[in-house]
Amino acid sequence: MGMGNLTSTSDDILACARSLIVAGGYNGFSYADIADVVGIRKASIHHHFPSKLDLVRTLVARYREEAKAGVAKLELQVSDPLDQLRFYVGYWEACIADASAPFCVCALLASQLPVLPEAVGLEVRAHFRFLSEWLTSVLERGMQQGQLRLTSSPRAEAEAFMATVHGAMLSARAYGDPKIFAVVTGQLLVRLALRIPCDESHEAQ
Amino acid sequence: MGMGNLTSTSDDILACARSLIVAGGYNGFSYADIADVVGIRKASIHHHFPSKLDLVRTLVARYREEAKAGVAKLELQVSDPLDQLRFYVGYWEACIADASAPFCVCALLASQLPVLPEAVGLEVRAHFRFLSEWLTSVLERGMQQGQLRLTSSPRAEAEAFMATVHGAMLSARAYGDPKIFAVVTGQLLVRLALRIPCDESHEAQ
DNA sequence: GACAGACTGCCTACTAGAAGGTAGGTATGG
DNA sequence: CCATACCTACCTTCTAGTAGGCAGTCTGTC
Numbered sequence: 240m241g242m243g244n245l246t247s248t249s250d251d252i253l254a255c256a257r258s259l260i261v262a263g264g265y266n267g268f269s270y271a272d273i274a275d276v277v278g279i280r281k282a283s284i285h286h287h288f289p290s291k292l293d294l295v296r297t298l299v300a301r302y303r304e305e306a307k308a309g310v311a312k313l314e315l316q317v318s319d320p321l322d323q324l325r326f327y328v329g330y331w332e333a334c335i336a337d338a339s340a341p342f343c344v345c346a347l348l349a350s351q352l353p354v355l356p357e358a359v360g361l362e363v364r365a366h367f368r369f370l371s372e373w374l375t376s377v378l379e380r381g382m383q384q385g386q387l388r389l390t391s392s393p394r395a396e397a398e399a400f401m402a403t404v405h406g407a408m409l410s411a412r413a414y415g416d417p418k419i420f421a422v423v424t425g426q427l428l429v430r431l432a433l434r435i436p437c438d439e440s441h442e443a444q
Numbered sequence: 445m446g447m448g449n450l451t452s453t454s455d456d457i458l459a460c461a462r463s464l465i466v467a468g469g470y471n472g473f474s475y476a477d478i479a480d481v482v483g484i485r486k487a488s489i490h491h492h493f494p495s496k497l498d499l500v501r502t503l504v505a506r507y508r509e510e511a512k513a514g515v516a517k518l519e520l521q522v523s524d525p526l527d528q529l530r531f532y533v534g535y536w537e538a539c540i541a542d543a544s545a546p547f548c549v550c551a552l553l554a555s556q557l558p559v560l561p562e563a564v565g566l567e568v569r570a571h572f573r574f575l576s577e578w579l580t581s582v583l584e585r586g587m588q589q590g591q592l593r594l595t596s597s598p599r600a601e602a603e604a605f606m607a608t609v610h611g612a613m614l615s616a617r618a619y620g621d622p623k624i625f626a627v628v629t630g631q632l633l634v635r636l637a638l639r640i641p642c643d644e645s646h647e648a649q
Numbered sequence: 650g651a652c653a654g655a656c657t658g659c660c661t662a663c664t665a666g667a668a669g670g671t672a673g674g675t676a677t678g679g
Numbered sequence: 680c681c682a683t684a685c686c687t688a689c690c691t692t693c694t695a696g697t698a699g700g701c702a703g704t705c706t707g708t709c
Contacts, residue, residue: 264471264472269669270668280686349618350551353617363618398624399631402610406611409551413572419603484658494696495696
């Protein structure tokens with residue numbers, strides 16, 4: 240077929256697999272699960288993605304592309320470094336609140352890295368590096384503009400930022416309470432913004 | 445048999461299952477995997493733990509007991525709140541560095557909570573609550589003693605602390621580099637300790 | 650102290666179902 | 680006519696879990 244459907248079957252498969260991975264990781268779903276949801280047969284999935292490895296590698300690669308596109312768009316639309324961080328955190332806050340995608344695919348897969356096919360592991364690692372580098376650049380710029388005050392190097396602070404966001408996703412899931420994500424990440428932002436002078440003592444949400 | 449072996453077979457099974465879960469989660473291992481490592485047959489594992497649910501529930505329950513015992517011991521041996529946090533972080537730093545247990549069992553299981561048997565999920569959630577409450581009490585005491593200066597409530601700060609530690613485990617695994625854990629958690633401790641006055645500007649590692 | 654019975658730990662052998670994957674067919678449309 | 684998309688039917692291997700046997704060990708009773 241010459242395409243035409245705005246959402247092709249292979250897109251449906253990828254979207255379904257993504258949400259299944261977000262729920263239970265690489266070994267937490269099967270082709271049968273996808274077939275049930277998408278409404279096709281197992282064999283048809285193999286037509287689009289010969290092996291599970293192909294499916295997940297493609298899925299993560301696409302996820303990374305979307306992340307890169309999202310960041311690029313953010314860089315264009317929002318110039319203020321602190322606002323960029325706010326936007327990034329707010330994006331996840333919304334995803335977690337409406338349960339549409341309550342976890343980062345790569346963060347979840349990273350937790351099971353030892354049992355992942357190597358090709359997938361490499362994609363996952365690449366996402367971490369990308370995110371870390373972007374956050375580093377944002378923090379660096381915020382520092383140079385005197386808007387953010389860091390207590391250690393931009394790189395180290397970026398790693399801490401990323402780790403805290405991932406940990407906040409985990410806690411929100413563990414407690415079954417989306418609000419905990421905002422509680423944790425809110426402090427992150429306040430802490431970075433607070434450091435403008437060293438005068439009055441704000442109280443964080 | 446009247447016991448006697450310091451390490452019984454069921455202990456071996458639990459220890460093996462724990463390390464397999466740390467590597468790949470609930471669906472990342474099978475009875476066959478355990479049988480291979482422990483050197484018994486699959487059916488013998490069912491003799492000790494009728495179902496996988498039994499095995500993992502027991503394993504997590506024991507893990508929680510160990511954690512509680514560890515914290516109780518820490519409370520006895522170390523009185524200084526900041527030192528307690530240092531010790532806690534140092535414990536994990538060592539586990540990650542020597543790859544003996546490079547992830548918290550409950551943190552890993554929490555990431556797959558949606559596909560976990562409910563009984564296991566409840567144990568996992570209970571661990572998060574326990575850890576959060578302990579950290580809250582430590583931060584609260586440190587604040588009262590004027591040793592730690594918090595920017596938000598002890599509870600919120602405890603959640604952020606826990607999230608950052610878990611996220612640091614994840615990053616260490618994603619990068620395949622134990623050092624990243626220390627880089628992230630080091631800032632956590634410095635930040636809490638730094639806040640004694642609001643005078644000079646230290647530069648963290 | 651001998652002995653039956655129960656219990657424990659582990660075994661071989663098996664099951665039903667689910668896993669990922671293949672072979673080969675059919676309908677459709679450029 | 681050929682490629683795409685999907686199908687039915689099948690295969691192999693792995694999955695958790697079961698049935699039943701066998702050797703040792705602990706216990707109570709004579």
